[in-house]
Amino acid sequence: MRRTITGFSNPTVKFLRSLREKKHRKAEGKFLAEGLRLLTDARKSGHLPEMLVMASAREAHPLLDALETDVLAAGGEVIEMGADLLAKVTGKDNPQAVAGVYTEFGTGLAALDRSSAKIWLVAQALRDPGNLGTMLRTGDAVGAGGLILIDDCADPFSVEAVRASMGAVFTQSIAKARWEEFLPWLRGGGNGHGGQLVAASLRDAVDYRGAPYAAPCFLLVGNESRGLPEDYEAECDLRVTMPMKGRADSLNAAVAAAVLAYEALAVLG
């Protein structure tokens, strides 16, 4: 179905704007992705928005036409609105903007096939959605299976995380779990070799370079300010440390995950 919306008070505009807030995303089970490149990447990964939103006055673009055709064929909605309204939805003053509404994916540990990839990223209590999105993007690049969110993390379906993921939110598996659920799942799977849990750590750690990474390798990074709780580190099968030659004693969480992930990739091949 194709509709044109003209008023700020239109319920669809309100619905779209509400998806910028976590509580509304969770209540609806939906999230927003923005930009033609991101929506096209999603389409290539087999994800179509159930609602496609674009400016009434816009330049034609073959990728946008393709999106529109597919969304309509799949029974989705295509919504046109003025540039002023669209700016309210996307928070951007860009009349070429396009946005899509997607259904959130399943996020349980049970759905993960740990044998499908050598590397998995695990974030514990990460608060910055940009870091989560960047970790998804890095995960895609190293061929990771997905991102597991432990304890209270930012929302990987927030607009900021989806944008930073550069489409990897559509290609990486995402699971959420408490630590108390994650550990038994990890230890119980794969006929006794559920996976190797690796933490970047300053305590009792070996050099990250050429460390004995083993697949499936779960790379765990902790909260931006506090790092990993000590008892979480103690549970890890391997603690590795990266050179820190300056004043600081830690890296940005997404950077640490990436340096570790590329090292694990080099070792695991």
Added chain:
Amino acid sequence: MRRTITGFSNPTVKFLRSLREKKHRKAEGKFLAEGLRLLTDARKSGHLPEMLVMASAREAHPLLDALETDVLAAGGEVIEMGADLLAKVTGKDNPQAVAGVYTEFGTGLAALDRSSAKIWLVAQALRDPGNLGTMLRTGDAVGAGGLILIDDCADPFSVEAVRASMGAVFTQSIAKARWEEFLPWLRGGGNGHGGQLVAASLRDAVDYRGAPYAAPCFLLVGNESRGLPEDYEAECDLRVTMPMKGRADSLNAAVAAAVLAYEALAVLG
């Protein structure tokens, strides 16, 4: 000097708020850093704010006392204000907040001593201040000499960049230059070996792993959307590529810089 400010219309409050905008930072030659940890790191690096701002009602803290003593001894100002005013200045609703006003550092190529470090980071037209701050933080960690900003980059002295740098803005050298200035500087220095310019590239590139990095090694990353201009890449002495196993063809710019920097560190020792 120590003062207490009570009104929103006070010129000092207006001045502090103005430093959130680039044009005012440049006009004043000053920038804002926030948080006791950051200000303490700056102090340890020999940087004191000329103005220290804190809440009138606050818990005593030995690090804050030390800061205050040093600022007053150096002839700086200490300003107290109500939590509501402070929140206007810092943009954060945190009565424990503290902020400092610093003078911007020299940012010319001429001031850089390229023989002082094996690794230098170079950003070309990076638009995200968080990426610049993260690169500064990574530079500190790998013992880099500093960050060189080519063409129109975000402001490394913005509140976001300073925050993301976790204090590295005070320890890393920062220089700005047009490409047309940077290249002659690079090629002309060090008695004919001015430095090796390395780009992450998909064209005509060797595997980044164990590549022949040579000190001083200048690691160049390009704009978040467009990457490096082709003619910039062509000027590089070494083009390296990182495995990209997923759908995406690039990493986050700060992540790419970090993975390269840690690899160069491993090779250069």
